[in-house]
Amino acid sequence: MWWIIVALLLAKWGAQIWLDRLNARTVKAHAGAVPAAFVGIIDEPTYAKSIQYTLARGRLDQVSVSLNTAILVVVLLSGVLPWSYRMFLGWFGGSAWALAAFLMAVAAILALPGLPLDWYHQFRLEQRFGFNTTTRKLWWMDRAKGLLLAIVLGYPLLVLILKLVDWSGARWWLWAWAALLGFQLLMAVLAPVLILPLFNKFTPLPENSLRARLLGLAERTGFRTRSIQVMDGSKRSRHSNAFFIGFGGFRKIVLFDTLIQQLAEPELEAVLAHEIGHFKKKHIPKMLAASAAGSLAGFYLVSVLAGQAWFYRAFGFEPGSIVPALLLFGLLSGVVTFWFSPLAHWWSRRYEYQADAFAAGVMKEAHSLIGALRKLNEKNLSNLTPHPIYSGFYYSHPTLLEREQALRDST
Ligand SMILES: [Zn+2]
Numbered sequence: 001m002w003w004i005i006v007a008l009l010l011a012k013w014g015a016q017i018w019l020d021r022l023n024a025r026t027v028k029a030h031a032g033a034v035p036a037a038f039v040g041i042i043d044e045p046t047y048a049k050s051i052q053y054t055l056a057r058g059r060l061d062q063v064s065v066s067l068n069t070a071i072l073v074v075v076l077l078s079g080v081l082p083w084s085y086r087m088f089l090g091w092f093g094g095s096a097w098a099l100a101a102f103l104m105a106v107a108a109i110l111a112l113p114g115l116p117l118d119w120y121h122q123f124r125l126e127q128r129f130g131f132n133t134t135t136r137k138l139w140w141m142d143r144a145k146g147l148l149l150a151i152v153l154g155y156p157l158l159v160l161i162l163k164l165v166d167w168s169g170a171r172w173w174l175w176a177w178a179a180l181l182g183f184q185l186l187m188a189v190l191a192p193v194l195i196l197p198l199f200n201k202f203t204p205l206p207e208n209s210l211r212a213r214l215l216g217l218a219e220r221t222g223f224r225t226r227s228i229q230v231m232d233g234s235k236r237s238r239h240s241n242a243f244f245i246g247f248g249g250f251r252k253i254v255l256f257d258t259l260i261q262q263l264a265e266p267e268l269e270a271v272l273a274h275e276i277g278h279f280k281k282k283h284i285p286k287m288l289a290a291s292a293a294g295s296l297a298g299f300y301l302v303s304v305l306a307g308q309a310w311f312y313r314a315f316g317f318e319p320g321s322i323v324p325a326l327l328l329f330g331l332l333s334g335v336v337t338f339w340f341s342p343l344a345h346w347w348s349r350r351y352e353y354q355a356d357a358f359a360a361g362v363m364k365e366a367h368s369l370i371g372a373l374r375k376l377n378e379k380n381l382s383n384l385t386p387h388p389i390y391s392g393f394y395y396s397h398p399t400l401l402e403r404e405q406a407l408r409d410s411t
Pocket residue numbers: 274275278352355
């Protein structure tokens with residue numbers, strides 16, 4: 001059994017390293033001069049910088065992927081999991097509260113080796129390319145808040161799921177799934193009010209021509225919104241974004257302050273039109289439904305694995321409790337889901353094209369959106385020439401060229 005696990009982990013690791021190298025080769029092959037398609041869109045120094053940025057991120061990714069794989073191999077094969085599980089049971093007993101604490105503790109400990117890499121990414125890599133605006137203090141505060149939220153929100157949910165296993169017998173996976181779904185819906189309502197303000201400040205967009213323009217767009221497209229908020233994204237990074245939060249009458253449009261600085265008014269309107277396109281085409285509920293179907297399949301699979309004594313023994317556990325099955329599933333599901341990511345991203349890219357087409361439709365022109373996309377690619381030093389297999393695995397959005405082409409074809 002153990003060699004199957006090692007083979008699966010190595011297959012994923014090998015594919016990730018191969019993809020990184022393939023992409024680096026493609027990027028280097030285009031490095032000599034700005035490719036013909038981008039002449040006039042991006043200047044020589046910025047293009048050269050985007051190549052260095054892409055290559056540096058690729059190298060860091062290879063380190064991170066290798067570290068994570070090595071840790072998983074050691075953790076799964078050394079017997080440290082069943083050993084610590086028995087210790088924990090001895091000390092704290094087998095109540096749902098104790099077992100949930102065990103799962104939380106394992107997750108927290110396994111997250112520790114990644115911290116130095118996160119640090120390096122923020123304070124070396126992002127710093128070097130002029131993106132970082134996070135202070136050391138803010139970085140640690142973010143991690144502390146994240147841990148606190150996991151304890152306050154994640155721990156009770158885990159306890160509830162483990163109690164449901166005891167209460168509902170063989171069909172526990174249906175109940176656990178329903179509990180998770182309920183929790184996710186509750187979070188979608190509460191997060192904008194309770195969680196996001198813990199990390200960022202939101203201020204209403206002041207009365208100005210931009211606000212009038214964006215509210216005009218919302219009205220024209222029948223998009224009900226309570227307000228337009230500006231988020232202080234510049235507190236952490238110079239990367240930019242826009243999104244909306246909340247449901248129905250509570251809906252708010254959120255623009256990063258960095259986005260407002262980078263784009264002209266018609267371009268901001270086009271970006272918002274794209275976001276409204278996602279809403280109008282019902283992309284969000286469709287994505288939520290797909291992820292709910294995924295978690296249902298996941299819980300069902302755990303329930304099947306929990307009935308297999310060989311699965312427990314292969315990792316040194318005694319059959320009986322659901323907890324080792326949940327833990328092993330959590331650690332190993334990535335070796336399977338990774339291979340489905342091209343499918344998920346293909347689906348997501350389809351939605352991006354639809355939202356772009358919607359934006360061009362309500363703007364009655366495509367050049368504002370094209371202008372916005374060009375600027376965003378330039379400001380974020382996006383890789384303009386990814387290898388198609390690499391972008392297939394990792395890109396949720398089509399590349400700049402693909403989006404421009406589709407926009408021109410649609411108008
Ligand atoms: Zn989009």
